[in-house]
Amino acid sequence: MTACQSGDSVPEPSSTAALSATPAPTPSPTSDKEAILAAYREVYRTGPLAERAQPQDRRAILKPVATQPLLGTMLKGIAALRAQGRVTWGQPVFHIFEVDIRGDGALLRDCQDARKAGQADDRTGKRLTHGMPHTYMVAALAKEADGMWRVAKMTQLTEPCSPVS
Incomplete structure (x- = not known):
């Protein structure tokens, strides 16, 4: 999931022979902060995928990015949403500060x-329905035994917030 960032440099091989003999560079592991940001964003991407999946497949779709208690909350929420004949649409614009x-x-x-x-x-x-601007979300994440960050809890606060530019 990582890519070279601007300013990163990869040494050029001196010949075609060197290129074939040189193993592909291993990307550096992402920082915890990058992994946390990715997990948070991924919850919003996988939620709609789980909604449209068969009930028995939803947990497997969400488990890579959500852990308890959020995982159980999402599964119950999806079941309730689907029972009403509804799905979610769109994605919020994140202003993580x-x-x-x-x-x-x-x-x-x-x-x-x-x-x-x-x-x-x-x-x-x-x-x-549609959401509102200035929606203040707080997410708690946990780094689990497998080294992966997962969202454990999400709370929408009642007070509005101001995006930081």
Whole structure:
């Protein structure tokens, strides 16, 4: 999941023979902060995939990015949403302004713009709801035994926030 960032350099081989004899460079592991940001964003991408999957497949779709208690909360929420004939549409615009890492735990704060996301009728696709700008989300993440960061809890605070530019 990592790629060269601007400013990174990869030494050029001196000949074609050197190119074939040189193993491909191993990308450096991502920092904890990068992994936390990726896990948080991925929850929003995999949620809709799990909604459209068969109930028995949803846990496997969410498990790489969510852990308990959020995993159970999402599974129950998806079941309730689907029972109403609804799905989610769109994605919020993230304005993550703080990531506080303490050992194997982290707290992320996001002032997202959720106006281009909401719920829709699954049958007709008609958009029924939409989110709001300045939605203050706080996510707790855990680095699990496999070394992967997963979102454990998400809370929407009642007070609005201001995105940091």
